[in-house]
Amino acid sequence: MALPWIGGAAVLMAIGACVVLYGSSRYDDGVAKANADHALAELNEFKTQTGRLAGIATTFEASAAELRTAGPKIIERYTRVEVQSPLPAGCRIDAGRLQHINEAGRLANTAGQPGPAVPAGGRGDQR
Numbered sequence: 001m002a003l004p005w006i007g008g009a010a011v012l013m014a015i016g017a018c019v020v021l022y023g024s025s026r027y028d029d030g031v032a033k034a035n036a037d038h039a040l041a042e043l044n045e046f047k048t049q050t051g052r053l054a055g056i057a058t059t060f061e062a063s064a065a066e067l068r069t070a071g072p073k074i075i076e077r078y079t080r081v082e083v084q085s086p087l088p089a090g091c092r093i094d095a096g097r098l099q100h101i102n103e104a105g106r107l108a109n110t111a112g113q114p115g116p117a118v119p120a121g122g123r124g125d126q127r
Contacts, residue, residue: 070107077104 081100
């Protein structure tokens with residue numbers, strides 16, 4: 001008499017085990033998909049930031065090259081004036097030297113003016 005009940009219980013336990021195993025495999029598949037989606041989102045963000053930084057680096061290099069070509073001219077001109085006519089013993093600056101100093105300062109200040117070369121977001125990393 002108890003044999004059919006025991007057989008039915010065994011069948012129900014086998015069905016329950018199959019449902020649990022199927023649910024567990026679906027859960028594991030969902031976790032794996034979520035991890036893959038998260039990794040893909042991180043890679044896309046990395047790609048975006050890499051492109052942004054490459055643009056900033058290119059702009060910075062162009063600005064630095066421009067300053068390298070302009071900077072030595074100012075320094076060389078000031079050095080040439082300094083060597084050709086050193087300061088007098090009383091340390092009084094004559095009019096010609098003052099004009100060269102003022103022009104060099106004005107050119108250096110103009111070269112140091114911020115421009116559209118570096119976007120506003122690129123200045124957050126100040127050291």
